[in-house]
């Protein structure tokens with residue numbers, strides 16, 4: 001064997017050990033693509049190690065999103081890597097499965113029987129909210145024009161909404177009238193509506209599962225108040241329900257809460273498949289009560305790759321795997337399975353609420369009953385505690401727990417709170433360990449009072 005061949009062979013052999021390879025001896029490039037390729041196993045391992053710096057998703061108690069999936073989901077996601085949701089002509093079965101999911105959700109949310117569901121998958125609730133908001137704006141504008149009235153000053157009325165509605169309002173030129181919180185309230189209170197709606201209101205957004213505290217806004221009472229306002233002023237104002245989280249919780253845990261298409265005023269509903277829908281990240285849904293509520297001129301008939309198909313979406317290409325995974329979960333769990341999963345989460349949330357209430361320094365804002373499987377709480381005596389909830393978050397982070405601290409929205413921004421979400425895959429044992437860490441952290445902080453009672457928020461809150 002020639003000398004240079006031996007050397008090459010040795011160099012190749014060195015490459016087979018990830019940590020003696022050329023790439024692992026370097027700091028990974030941040031600004032310029034490398035000149036040449038590297039072995040897949042080496043690059044994979046180096047990235048795998050870099051990602052260990054991320055928080056551990058299983059201990060992320062801040063997120064509503066799916067952090068655990070079974071093997072069937074993993075396999076289907078892998079098999080569907082190449083499916084483009086938009087290519088309905090090329091992947092007609094993926095398109096068919098999307099339509100089945102829309103039908104199943106329309107049925108779950110009690111849309112009028114006898115028609116197939118009107119709606120579509122999206123990348124999440126944010127895109128779904130844009131589509132729902134656009135339909136509201138289009139219908140309001142058509143009505144105003146038909147009446148010969150100006151249609152240039154649309155507004156949308158809501159309580160403490162998720163950031164996606166602020167985006168909708170800014171991107172699509174709608175005034176967002178966010179009703180400030182009343183003392184003691186955690187969401188929109190129906191009697192507040194009269195002072196905020198008018199003839200230019202395209203709709204009211206009600207939230208099933210308020211992002212901050214996790215309780216439900218009273219959708220039926222909001223609809224009833226809008227009935228009364230219609231009688232008084234003649235304004236027929238539709239409701240869009242942002243059920244990002246609650247859309248997959250209320251039907252199973254709170255079947256008697258009337259929030260969905262059972263209310264004639266509810267025109268559309270969005271949900272996040274990747275939250276309590278249990279699908280992996282990247283899928284949301286919007287469903288309209290009937291086909292008439294989706295203005296035809298928002299739907300594009302795209303003649304593409306040999307087919308003519310209607311689409312209403314902000315994206316064009318989009319992965320199909322999450323939609324398949326959603327359908328898999330519908331079949332795998334069924335209604336009974338979803339009920340058991342959400343009930344297990346709610347039971348764990350109630351257990352945590354009991355422990356937190358008994359600990360001493362906390363007052364519960366939401367005890368995990370009647371809304372999402374979650375707990376939110378505040379310090380009973382913020383001035384006298386000797387520490388802030390921000391300090392407590394930092395302390396819990398030492399054990400890997402990510403428990404967010406943030407202020408309530410206007411006008412209750414002086415109340416700083418913490419929130420823990422219980423999702424599929426978060427176990428009772430894990431939460432019992434959190435409780436003992438919480439207790440130890442409180443004891444430590446109480447024994448070592450922090451000098452500055454910081455009341456100002458330290459970080460943004462956008463979950």
Ligand SMILES: *Cc1c(COP(=O)(O)O)cnc(C)c1O
Nearest residue numbers: 124125126162164211242244272
């Ligand atoms: C999470 C959430 C959203 C945004 O949903 P994404 O699926 O993350 O885009 C909107 N509204 C509410 C109430 C939410 O909880």
